[in-house]
Amino acid sequence: MNRYLEEQMFQQIMQEHSDNLLKLAFLYVKDWPAAEDIIQEVFLSFYRKFEQFEERSSLKTYLAKMTINRSKDYLKSWSYRKHMLTNTFLNPAKKGRNRVVEEDEKIEVADAVLQLPLKYREVIIYYYFEELSVLEVSQILSISDNTVKTRLRKARTLLKVRLKHHEWEVLTNE
Template identity: 25%
Template structure:
């Protein structure tokens, strides 16, 4: 009930309510931005821009998801937009013509820590990294990832499967001492 009341107060442009929401969500959303940006200053900038956008667009929040989930989508979009603007050129690759075997097994060998998995994700090529991060760490499904990254669901699945394969291979190499 608290969250709905505060959101309604924010819709009425109540600054104290905005500060309540900001304090409630700023740390968690900062962590989300950091997972994408890996730079504290950039993450803080994106976080501020995300909250500004959220408060400007709060009238569009309908409550069909939690405010946190709605805000998280804004933070992820802003993080990805930030990364895109840092790149000079992006080369698109149509991966839809390639056949990929569907394998939903995400298990890894015993003895591999979550930190090693996160580090492995960071080493993935960018086109796979964001899809894997959003699926594994943020809990988005294929359709949501497709919308956020502007991919077809087929390309999203392909990138997720390839990213998973690369990640598993990297983790195995590190565990057995044949990797970096």
């Protein structure tokens, strides 16, 4: 394939997948600049090793797996630990949060999901936010379908506990 066509195809892939991958990286690292850096690394790596993509899974699944791996590497890195330590000392507690934002139900649910342990958070994100099937989630995470189902059930239970004290406007208007 000539170089111009490869670059056009790569541009199209970036346009199609960057938003979803950015959201996915953010849900792991909880930091937009870090998530953007991770996505740049993922696309750069994909561009360099494009020929190695064997199409055993969809491109979306392949890029998601790369994003997850980069995100997990970032969470293990010294720069992440240093960033967290700096934030702990410079921004003690976020006491003055905007009341309007706190009342937004989507923000509450997202916060509750982000508070879940990683193994539960990732299945919720894939299943509900990325709308992947249990089988696709199991392939991305390299775990069995039953493990995905068990983690989804446990994550839902944890979310119910975290969100049970919230009054949902949607339900009161029925």
